[in-house]
Amino acid sequence: MIEQPAMVKICDIHEDSPNVKTFFFECKVGFTPGQFVMVWIPFLDEKPFTISYVKNNIVGVSILRRGAFTTEIHKKKVGDGIGIRGPYGRGFDLRTNLNVCIVGGGIGMASLATIIERLPDAIVIQGARTAKEILYKDRFKDMKLSTDDGSVGFRGTAVDLLEEQLKKRSIQKVYGCGPEMMLYKIVELCKNRNIECEVSLERYFKCGFGICGQCDCSGQRVCVDGPVFTGEELSKMDDFGKITITKTGERVIH
Amino acid sequence: MATPDLSVSLCNIRLANPTILASGILGTTKALLERVAKNGAGAVTIKSISTEPREGHKNPTVITFEAGMVNAVGYSNPGVHAAAREFSNLQTVGVPVIASVIGTVKEDFVRVVEGLAGSGFSAIEIPLSCPHTPGFGLLAGQGTPQATFKITVAVRKATKLPVFIKLSPSIPEICAVAKAAEDAGASAITAVNSMGPGMIINIEAHKPVLSFKVGGVTGDALRPIAVRCVYDLYKVVKIPIIGVGGISTGRHAIEMLMSGASVVGIGTGVYNRGIDVFRKISGEMLQWMSENGFSDIKSMVGVAHD
Numbered sequence: 301m302i303e304q305p306a307m308v309k310i311c312d313i314h315e316d317s318p319n320v321k322t323f324f325f326e327c328k329v330g331f332t333p334g335q336f337v338m339v340w341i342p343f344l345d346e347k348p349f350t351i352s353y354v355k356n357n358i359v360g361v362s363i364l365r366r367g368a369f370t371t372e373i374h375k376k377k378v379g380d381g382i383g384i385r386g387p388y389g390r391g392f393d394l395r396t397n398l399n400v401c402i403v404g405g406g407i408g409m410a411s412l413a414t415i416i417e418r419l420p421d422a423i424v425i426q427g428a429r430t431a432k433e434i435l436y437k438d439r440f441k442d443m444k445l446s447t448d449d450g451s452v453g454f455r456g457t458a459v460d461l462l463e464e465q466l467k468k469r470s471i472q473k474v475y476g477c478g479p480e481m482m483l484y485k486i487v488e489l490c491k492n493r494n495i496e497c498e499v500s501l502e503r504y505f506k507c508g509f510g511i512c513g514q515c516d517c518s519g520q521r522v523c524v525d526g527p528v529f530t531g532e533e534l535s536k537m538d539d540f541g542k543i544t545i546t547k548t549g550e551r552v553i554h
Numbered sequence: 555m556a557t558p559d560l561s562v563s564l565c566n567i568r569l570a571n572p573t574i575l576a577s578g579i580l581g582t583t584k585a586l587l588e589r590v591a592k593n594g595a596g597a598v599t600i601k602s603i604s605t606e607p608r609e610g611h612k613n614p615t616v617i618t619f620e621a622g623m624v625n626a627v628g629y630s631n632p633g634v635h636a637a638a639r640e641f642s643n644l645q646t647v648g649v650p651v652i653a654s655v656i657g658t659v660k661e662d663f664v665r666v667v668e669g670l671a672g673s674g675f676s677a678i679e680i681p682l683s684c685p686h687t688p689g690f691g692l693l694a695g696q697g698t699p700q701a702t703f704k705i706t707v708a709v710r711k712a713t714k715l716p717v718f719i720k721l722s723p724s725i726p727e728i729c730a731v732a733k734a735a736e737d738a739g740a741s742a743i744t745a746v747n748s749m750g751p752g753m754i755i756n757i758e759a760h761k762p763v764l765s766f767k768v769g770g771v772t773g774d775a776l777r778p779i780a781v782r783c784v785y786d787l788y789k790v791v792k793i794p795i796i797g798v799g800g801i802s803t804g805r806h807a808i809e810m811l812m813s814g815a816s817v818v819g820i821g822t823g824v825y826n827r828g829i830d831v832f833r834k835i836s837g838e839m840l841q842w843m844s845e846n847g848f849s850d851i852k853s854m855v856g857v858a859h860d
Contacts (some may be wrong), residue, residue, distance in 0.1 A: 303618050307758035338614070342761040346613035383759060507616040511579050511825045512627065513601065519585035539585075548607040549582050550632035551640065 302329060304382030305340040307419060310376055311358070316435045320407060321374055322352060322362040327384060329359075333414040334391030334477075334500050336530040337361065340383030340510045345369045348505045348523070350389060352410035354389045362410035362435070388508045392498050392528050394418055397474035401425065403462050403486055409435045411527075412477050423465055427458025427478065452494025459485045473497065480554050484541030487531045497531040501540070506545055509531075516545060521523055558843035559850045560836055562596070563603065564794055564817050565716035565741045567650045567676050569596035571839075573832045576798050576821035577602055577679060577720075578627065579656035580829070584641055594619050596817070599679060600641060602654040603670065604690075605662050609632035611686075612765040617754055622773020622800065623822045624752050624758035626686035626766035629656055633750045641673045650676035652718070660708040667712045678715050680705060682731075683722030683747035685770045691747075692811030697725050699734035706738035716741035716797060723749045723776070723783045729790045736791045744796040744819065746780045750770045752782040773822035776800045781813045788814025788856050802826040804838025811851065812858040830845055 312324040331351055332537050339361060340346040347369050353360030353511050365374045376382065392415055396428045400422040404412045409426055413436060416424055424443045432453035434445055445453030454461055458483055465471060466489065476486045476499040483499040490497035503515035503522040510524030518537035520526060534540045560571040565777035574597045581600040582587045590598050610630030617624050631637065644651045648681055653675040657663040667678055682702050684691030702719060709717050719735035721728055723746035732743050748770025754763045762768070780799020787795055797815025801807050810818050823831045848854050 304754065305614070305754065305756055305759070305763060340763075342756070342759045344612075345763065345765070382765075383760070384757065465594075475601060506613060506627065506630075506765075508823060509616075509618070510829070511623075511822075512616055513580040513582035513586050514630070516583045516586050519583070519589040521586075545582070546632075547609040548630055548632045549601065550607060550636045551583075 301387065302385045305338070305346075305385045307381045308384050310378055310382065312320065313378060315325035317364060317433050319365045320362055320432070320435060322360045323373070323376065323382070324353065324357075324358055324360045325382070325384070326357050327359040328357050328453050330386060331359070331387050332391030333394065333418065334411055335387035335389050336527065337384050338388070338505070339373070340385070341369065341372055342383065344372055345381070348508060350411040350500070352413045354414055356436040362407065362413070381396055386508065388525050389523055390525065392475055397400045398496070399470055400473045400475065401462060401465055401471045403458050403474060403478070405458050405482045406433065408476070408478030408500070412475060413439070415475055423469070423471070425458050425461045425465070425533070427482070428463070458482060459489070462486060462488060466495070471495060475499070480541055487534050489516075490531050491535065498528050499534070500527045501529060502527070503544060514545065556849070558840055558848060559687055560839060562817055562851045565677065566689060567597070567716065569650065569817065571596040571836045572811070573835050574652070574796065574817055574819045575599055575832070576819035577681065579821045579824050581654070584644070584647065587647045590829065590832065593648050593830040594836055595649060595820070596832070597650040597652060597676070598647065599652040599654050599819070600637075600747055602629055602656045602681060603631050603634055603637040604629060604656050605634055605665050607631065607636065607770070608834040614763055614765060617763050618825065619754060621775035622771060623825065624750075624754055624764060624769040624771050625748065626751070626764045626769035628766060629684065629687045629690060634666045638669050639672060641670070641675070644674035652677045652679050654679045654681060655709070656681060656684070656690050658694055660705045663705055663709050664712040667709055671713070674769055675715060677718055677741070678709060678713055679718040679720055679744055680709055681720035681747055683720055685724060685748060685751040686768055692722055692724070696729060697722050699727065699730045702731050703734040703738045706735050706740050716740045717847065718744045720744035720747050722747050723779045723799065728783055729786055732787050732791050736793050740793060742794045742796055743787055743791055744798060745783050746776070746799050749776050749779055772800065773826070774800050776793035777806060781809055784810060784815050785813040785858065788859065802831065802837070804835050804842055807835050807839055808842060808854060811854045812856070814856045814859065816855055
């Protein structure tokens with residue numbers, strides 16, 4: 301684990317969609333799928349990103365452009381430096397020989413990408429708003445796709461596709477990451493069918509290692525107790541799917 | 555020998571053991587306070603509340619190093635209005651809850667104290683010692699005996715609850731500040747806040763790591779300084795001292811009690827040993843006390859003095 305930000309050089313950049321880029325760099329740390337690193341740009345900010353690619357000593361983080369910090373990262377070029385600390389958090393539990401379905405929505409796919417590589421037999425569902433936003437098309441050939449506008453795959457949501465799969469096959473475990481309302485529906489579906497599930501949550505992080513309390517979700521620190529939680533754990537977390545905590549610490553409706 | 559008794563009374567507040575969650579660590583929600591209580595804390599302190607919401611400094615705000623932590627969170631908090639909603643019916647937390655209250659002028663402290671009056675807090679803590687937030691603490695000149703006296707008098711008038719004044723270890727005249735607080739009616743002294751400010755520079759980036767560049771230093775690096783401050787304060791004030799600074803083990807806690815603290819605050823220790831650090835410290839204290847013939851907490855307080 302890297303305690304203080306280590307400056308790494310970007311060695312490659314992939315454009316995964318018009319708004320998502322994957323930045324690759326060399327980093328020799330142990331890592332469990334679902335864990336995250338804090339990415340630092342000096343004097344600007346520091347934000348958590350899940351590791352979406354890992355091969356030998358090369359690690360990648362896929363970043364959606366949506367604010368000042370991610371816009372700045374998107375301007376980075378091969379050879380530029382960024383700060384990295386971590387990895388932090390509790391990742392996915394992959395000790396399973398169950399029939400698995402992996403469901404990602406939008407940039408949530410980044411958190412699931414390294415599981416998909418480790419579980420080649422899993423059914424993979426990806427939901428996006430439109431065809432252009434589908435991620436990792438070349439990396440994973442057999443994904444079942446849904447888009448809100450029907451521009452590729454099924455017209456509807458990833459949850460609709462999951463429901464269809466659950467009817468067709470005997471799925472025993474579901475891994476998910478994406479917008480929290482989608483995760484909420486996945487957890488409900490799995491609960492009703494008695495299927496194991498694990499999903500990765502997103503909250504505003506400060507320290508990343510469990511002391512500042514900024515990422516609380518019903519007494520669970522998303523940065524260290526999560527970001528991955530089981531369906532059983534989430535059933536005891538009233539804030540899941542309902543409340544998130546802002547930068548100031550105020551509770552707001554999701 | 556019978557099992558030693560860890561319970562203490564601090565300004566007539568009953569604590570099952572002398573470990574208190576320090577302000578700024580995990581105290582953002584009632585749910586987290588409940589969790590810390592379940593993990594063995596004798597009392598808990600919320601993250602400091604101001605009159606208005608504050609986003610605080612940008613990240614990085616907290617960074618660890620080999621001897622502790624440097625932080626400049628910048629008092630992010632939802633403001634007194636939202637805080638009163640979050641921290642209501644505090645009896646259900648299971649242990650006494652202390653409100654940490656900040657302000658720029660003395661009227662702010664009073665407004666926040668009044669705003670939190672119906673929540674069920676057991677005490678009010680006033681940090682006049684933050685080293686890294688413009689408008690507050692040391693950066694607002696609140697660490698002088700004069701300013702401390704004025705703010706303490708105002709808060710004392712605004713509440714019947716015990717008032718703890720939290721002091722900086724980085725002020726050479728800490729004893730004069732404590733005396734001013736005591737003279738103004740403070741019920742206890744919390745010693746100490748983070749020290750410094752300090753700085754960590756990333757030599758590859760050629761830049762300070764914290765976005766605010768400087769931050770308060772806590773953890774192991776702070777402990778000897780905190781112990782010395784409490785030792786000095788014990789000689790000059792009669793009110794109890796809450797000893798805070800680098801306590802992660804039962805031995806550390808006992809060292810702090812021997813220097814003169816009646817109870818101890820735990821902050822960075824949560825990082826060092828996990829959220830159950832409170833239970834671990836109590837267990838270690840019990841064992842050491844049994845082995846060394848101490849039957850209660852009181853009998854250890856201040857024994858390091860001549």
